Amino acid sequence: MTQPEAIRHLLNAVAQGDISPDSALDKLKYFNYEPVGDFAHIDHHRTLRTGFPEVIWGLGKTPEQIAQIMAAMRQKTPVVMATRIEPDVYEELRSHVPDLHYYPMARICTVRDSEANPLDLQPTHPGLISILSAGTSDLPVAEEAAVTAELCGFQVKRLWDVGVAGIHRLLNQRDAIADADVLIVVAGMEGALPSVVAGLADCPVIAVPTSIGYGASFNGLAALLAMLNSCAAGVGVVNIDNGFGAAMLAGKILRTAERLSKNAIAD
Known part of the structure; x- marks a missing residue:
């Protein structure tokens, strides 16, 4: 059966009452x-x-x-x-x-869309994704996450260059961390930042290892393993340099929360 034939068969089944519209969808x-x-x-x-x-x-x-x-x-x-x-x-x-x-x-x-300003990325979904980068060299991956999330309709807050080498820079962002609904934490070198952030936050933390670092960082493998071995609870880890994947995961978390909220109101 070809694709058009399959769709026609499905629509006929809906018309005859053999299948519900929701099942057809x-x-x-x-x-x-x-x-x-x-x-x-x-x-x-x-x-x-x-x-x-x-x-x-x-x-x-x-x-x-x-x-x-x-x-x-x-x-x-x-x-x-x-x-x-x-x-x-x-x-x-x-x-x-x-x-x-x-x-x-x-x-x-x-x-x-031709009517949309490419620079006017207004949120269409509730929730705040805050993205932290350990260092300036991590910004390409962090920005990939930020722009992806914004293009998908989410509000994003950027907290750049707050790595553990100067921990006071991170601690100065405690209020911003507390305000976030999902945190994406981007770090290379030894990859310690997500563990520290997860110890301060009550929301999901998505860790993104980057390939930034000296030779023993093995192009991000050291950071990846450190994040997988995090002693802080509630840390999920995506692949090396995968800012896009982190943003999509954060978006799914927020969309699930949005759906649960709507279901609770409907009930």
């Missing part, structure tokens, strides 16, 4: 994808299933491939985002996508 979540050339299949229904649209991983793709994927996605997605876009790739992309916006520190490109 659950099934539709897994139907729709669109081929782009001979190199990609866009998952247009990912938002229905996961709450967030598909995002383009830029590394390894040519500017032409990225531009074609963006052209297809923007027909159905309010915000199209591509990660790990280096400046030279962005310059090439601009010739294909004139209204492209670039966040150089985060290495993220985005195309939004």
